Amino acid sequence: MQKILVANRGEIALRVMKTAKKMGIRTVAVFSEVDRNAPHVRFADEALCIGEAPSNQSYLRGDKIIEVAKQLNVDGIHPGYGFLSENADFAEAVEKNGLVFIGPKSKAIRIMGSKLAAKEAVKKYGIPMVPGIDEAITDVKKAKKIANEIGYPVLIKASAGGGGKGMRIIEKEADLESGMQRAISEATSAFGDGSVFVEKYVTSPRHIEVQVMADTHGNVLHFFERECSVQRRHQKVVEEAPSSILTTELREKMGVAATKVAKACDYVGAGTVEFLMDADLNFYFLEMNTRLQVEHPVTEMITGVDLVELQIKVARGEVLPMKQEELKITGHAMELRVYAEDPLNDFLPSVGNLEVYRLPEGEGIRVDNGFEEGMDIPIYYDPMLSKLVTYGKTREEAIELMLDAIRNYKVKGVQTTLPFGSFVMAHEAFRSGKFDTHFVKDHYSPQKIQEKAIVEAEIAAMMALYQYHEDKKIVKLPTN
Template sequence: MKKILVANRGEIALRVMKTAKKMGISTVAVFSEADRNTPHVRFADEAVCIGKAPSSQSYLLGDKIIKAAKELNVDGIHPGYGFLSENADFAESVEKNDLIFIGPKSNAIRIMGSKLMAKETVKAYDIPMVPGIDEAITDVAKAQEIANEIGYPILIKASAGGGGKGMRIVEKEQDLESQMERAISEATSAFGDGSVFLEKYVTSPRHIEIQVMADTYGNVLHFFERECSIQRRHQKVVEEAPSSVLTPKLREEMGIAATKVAKACDYVGAGTVEFLLDADMNFYFLEMNTRLQVEHPVTEMITGIDLVELQIKVARGEELPIEQKDLNIHGHALELRVYAEDPLNDFLPSVGNLETYQLPVGEGIRVDNGFEEGMDVPIYYDPMISKLITYGKTREEAIELMLEAIDDYQIKGVQTTLPFGTYVFEHEAFRSGNFDTHFVKNYYSSERINEKNEGEAKIAAMIALHQYLEDKKIVKLPTN
């Protein structure tokens, strides 16, 4: 594989290209008109414009991307995450055009892309599942019957869903019909598929995922876990590795379960198996993400493994160069997704111009970034600006370094999740490890950040006043 096209933008496009360059592989960037002057375009050896700013007219045009790849004699296509990364039709089309898709086979993407099909596929492998019904349902009467059987609260989930869309928690029977209608409508709108299913709602869940990598020789490895329980709107904001609550025994059990999920669908490449962990430390299979994850850097930091490099090696037919026994956890890593969102206004997008944009630097600090000072944060795409990652020998060290890095990260022109990150990493619930996916609901409000900011401002004012009064006491002697 001498040349790859990265079918993505921003920080993930840059991150993939940097590994390709390290491996002596030339790169092709694709870009929309809005991204013409971005860092990933300048970094690539070649670049091609594929359309207008909206992703539906650029980054989601699979045929146009494949056409560009063929014209530029590309060997493989790396999809990054988002956009076409979990589109089975795109992966299949890449394969049919004699190009290498740097990801799983299209069949595995199809199986795991449907939560119902995924559950059916892994059922034979004796992997724990949340109690519920493993078939699509639209009949309210039948839904009520099932809900009464498994007990409230229940969770309605879109089969084709992700990112919290088509998901509804139902606390009591009288709300079931209206919540089902909303979930079906939202799923239809978001995914073109209104099928939903029901499962028992785990009341104090932690979101634990296992990174896996599989080659074409039957080898499947797991790279331990990531804790992703700090979320807003069912989407992750803070991730860490390893989890502060898993015992070595439970870690091994979950790792083995994750490799079984990968084997169930003949998986190849990098993937992530997601689990729910309840208050009694029971784990349940949720789904499999058939791509590189946003939070993959924390796994790289604690294992010393370049996951993109392994992806490329597996894609070009190589056997995994390591065995499970070679993998160990070293230290602790944290990641904060830096979104152009206003944490004081319900995390609504905050697009604008990056008037000031200066990254933190130092040992143990990594920033996967796709922006520069003076650039606009466009309204057309996901509002993530970068990922701020810190590494320490201990969890406490990684947390303290993260707080310093947030302070040193200078952004003006848009609101970001940096103040929210400070709030999380200073909070006793996070520091103690005693938290779940309800952290935001239980502990966070914009008023609390405002109160903290006002308190800090008062302290700063008092210090300034004290200094002023001290300065006035200094007797100035006349000079001759």
């Protein structure tokens, strides 16, 4: 594999290109009109514009991307995450055009892309699943019958997608009909498929996922777990590895379960098996993401493995270069997704110009970044600027380093999730490990960030005053 096209933008495009360059592989960037001067475009060996700013005219145009790949004699296409990364038709089209899709086969993407098909595939492996229906429905009467059988609260969830769309928690029967109709409407709008399934809602859930990698020679490895329970709108903001609540035995059980899920769909490449865990540490299969995850850096930090490099090696037909027993957890890693969002205004996107944009540096700090000072934040795409990652010998060390890194991350011109990250890292519930996916609902409010900012400003003013008085005490010796 001599040349790879990265069918993505921003920090993940740069992330993939840097590993490709390290491996001696040339890279091709594709870009929309609005991204013409973006860092990933300049970093690549070659770059071509594929359309206007809206993603459906550029980054989602699989036909144009394949056309460019063939035009520039590309060997493989890496989809990153988002956009076309979990599009089975695109993966199939890449293969049919004689190119290598650096990801799983289209069959695996299709199976795991439907939550119900995924559950059906893994059922025979004895993997625990949340009680509920094993068929997609739109019938409210049927939903009521199922909900009464498994007991409230229940979760209504879109069969065809994720990201919190088409999802509703229903506490009692009186709310089921309206909640289901809203979920169906949202799922239809987002995915073109309004079918949903009903399952028991796990109270006080933790969101724990396991990284897997499979080659074409039948080897499937797991690279331990990531804790992803701090979320807003059912989407992750803070991730860490390893989880603070897993025992060695439980970690092994979840790892084995994850590899079985991969085997259930003849998986190839990097994937993530997601589990829900209840307050009694029972875990249940949730879904499989058939791509590299946003939060993959924390796994790389604790294992010392470059997951993108492994993806490329597997795509070239190579055998995975390590055995399961050789993989070990060393230290602890934290990740904050730095979004251009306003945590004081319900995390709404914050559009503007990066008047000041300076990244923290130092040992144990990694920033997977896609922006530069002076750039505008486009309104057309996901508002993530970067991923701020810290690594320490212990969880406490990684948290403290994250707090320092946030303080040294300078952004002016847009609002970001940096203050929220600082709030999480300093909160006792997070520091103690006693939190779940309701962390934001239970502990966070914009007022708390504002109060924290006022206290910090007062401390800074007192320190400055103290220093001023200390400086006045210094006796200046006359110079002759």
